[in-house]
Amino acid sequence: MDLWYTEKHSENVGITLKATRTLFSGKSPFQQLDIIETLEYGRMMLLDGLVMVTERDEFVYHDMISHPALFTHPCPKRVLVIGGGDGGSIREIMKHATVEEAVLCEIDGLVIEKSIELLPSMACDIDGSNPRVTLHVDDGLAYIREHQDAFDLILVDSTDPIGPAVGLFEEDFYRLVHGALKKDGIMVAQSESPFYHAEIQKNMYRNLRNVFPIVEMYQAFIPTYPSGLWSFAFASKQYHPVRDFDKARAAARPFHTRYYNEDLHLGAFMLPTFARENIAP
Amino acid sequence: MDLWYTEKHSENVGITLKATRTLFSGKSPFQQLDIIETLEYGRMMLLDGLVMVTERDEFVYHDMISHPALFTHPCPKRVLVIGGGDGGSIREIMKHATVEEAVLCEIDGLVIEKSIELLPSMACDIDGSNPRVTLHVDDGLAYIREHQDAFDLILVDSTDPIGPAVGLFEEDFYRLVHGALKKDGIMVAQSESPFYHAEIQKNMYRNLRNVFPIVEMYQAFIPTYPSGLWSFAFASKQYHPVRDFDKARAAARPFHTRYYNEDLHLGAFMLPTFARENIAP
Numbered sequence: 001m002d003l004w005y006t007e008k009h010s011e012n013v014g015i016t017l018k019a020t021r022t023l024f025s026g027k028s029p030f031q032q033l034d035i036i037e038t039l040e041y042g043r044m045m046l047l048d049g050l051v052m053v054t055e056r057d058e059f060v061y062h063d064m065i066s067h068p069a070l071f072t073h074p075c076p077k078r079v080l081v082i083g084g085g086d087g088g089s090i091r092e093i094m095k096h097a098t099v100e101e102a103v104l105c106e107i108d109g110l111v112i113e114k115s116i117e118l119l120p121s122m123a124c125d126i127d128g129s130n131p132r133v134t135l136h137v138d139d140g141l142a143y144i145r146e147h148q149d150a151f152d153l154i155l156v157d158s159t160d161p162i163g164p165a166v167g168l169f170e171e172d173f174y175r176l177v178h179g180a181l182k183k184d185g186i187m188v189a190q191s192e193s194p195f196y197h198a199e200i201q202k203n204m205y206r207n208l209r210n211v212f213p214i215v216e217m218y219q220a221f222i223p224t225y226p227s228g229l230w231s232f233a234f235a236s237k238q239y240h241p242v243r244d245f246d247k248a249r250a251a252a253r254p255f256h257t258r259y260y261n262e263d264l265h266l267g268a269f270m271l272p273t274f275a276r277e278n279i280a281p
Numbered sequence: 282m283d284l285w286y287t288e289k290h291s292e293n294v295g296i297t298l299k300a301t302r303t304l305f306s307g308k309s310p311f312q313q314l315d316i317i318e319t320l321e322y323g324r325m326m327l328l329d330g331l332v333m334v335t336e337r338d339e340f341v342y343h344d345m346i347s348h349p350a351l352f353t354h355p356c357p358k359r360v361l362v363i364g365g366g367d368g369g370s371i372r373e374i375m376k377h378a379t380v381e382e383a384v385l386c387e388i389d390g391l392v393i394e395k396s397i398e399l400l401p402s403m404a405c406d407i408d409g410s411n412p413r414v415t416l417h418v419d420d421g422l423a424y425i426r427e428h429q430d431a432f433d434l435i436l437v438d439s440t441d442p443i444g445p446a447v448g449l450f451e452e453d454f455y456r457l458v459h460g461a462l463k464k465d466g467i468m469v470a471q472s473e474s475p476f477y478h479a480e481i482q483k484n485m486y487r488n489l490r491n492v493f494p495i496v497e498m499y500q501a502f503i504p505t506y507p508s509g510l511w512s513f514a515f516a517s518k519q520y521h522p523v524r525d526f527d528k529a530r531a532a533a534r535p536f537h538t539r540y541y542n543e544d545l546h547l548g549a550f551m552l553p554t555f556a557r558e559n560i561a562p
Contacts, residue, residue, distance in 0.1 A: 273539050
């Protein structure tokens, strides 16, 4: 059988991957979850038919949602991840010795359960083995409402602004995140493709600027995401990701990163003109 | 009819685009040429079944093969493009007032002819209307052998190292290019995807380092190319693309660029770790 999985990135373009088998397919109260085995990208998790992570290119996303903020904040101790039930972001956070506690707040327990079972290279620190990690199967909004002034970093590792994540792109949510951060805290959120999602970006960055004094976009290349060019929003109360970045500390990191490095940290903020224009104030 | 064009980037992954019609399909002595109309990316040119350019994302490739070298060299006057029969590179070169003559040396006259006819937004300066542009339908190797010490910049706007372009990735060719450049000349060549083509890059950059004292890789994101992450080799006799870059001159450019800008010029050389590792000496 010649099995191909095609994700349409719009009505008229998509990526197609040869697959060998479906490892899991099921419906949670929140969404459809599928994990399939592909030949080129290894195991791949889909939520409502959209690629979330693959084993081959997840290193880019997880390096880039975590290390830029972790190396900008001078001493991150308490970190919250909203979403990110595959565990990849937590795995990267755990590489930072300053971090005393990382909390994962994922709305969908099935994502966590199946990641532990089928994506162990990502879920290695959310399987109960790491005492610095706490899991909450809960709505991110509810959780941060009850945990104000609590975190150095909050990473919003969400799906697209359709389905369960729609509220995570709105100003009210960013106000709650702002409150849940300590006085010098930083939020990072995935912010879609500058090539395909100009309108979403425009609204999202306007909302963020209404709440945070420092808001910058940075880019990463993720081959299985629409267009291959992806972006993250860096929203901060005090530290600027370029001006306050301690390049020497990042260069001396005691672990290997296949995507992130101290030069790329700076380069990621140097955007193509069209991406700048998407979010021009 | 629901018509989709799928380009496989390997045996197991590809991009798929909804198409409406074929504008041209024919065989030259060198290769199969197809130009089709897609809904998401506009008109698309294929050589031997591989996407060369599309109307929607060609601005990235053509900005990035041309402007980094044009803004690094203090006064580029004579520029040679090898390949590039669609005319997009020549169009960007023509935006630089210092350039007195640009020569296009394309082996396949059919590519030029059909680009003028069907891709006029790219071919606008190779249609005979621009007195600063000279066309040669000729083998690039033969041409540069007869034009030594002649150019400030040579852009190798080639296909992949299979088919007619295979010789354009070899050390003998780079020696000829070196000879065809003036004493402070610069060569730029497309250098494939760091994500998929590590082995090609390794050989190509080793060959380049055997010939040029300054060899750097830089990146650009091109959604219709394999993986979306593409790269270019900057090989230079004297000027370094970061240390000798005149940022103020680039910032004061009298034309709009949708991808390139003076910050991105620098960021493009700040590579992901895995890309650096592909070409580590």
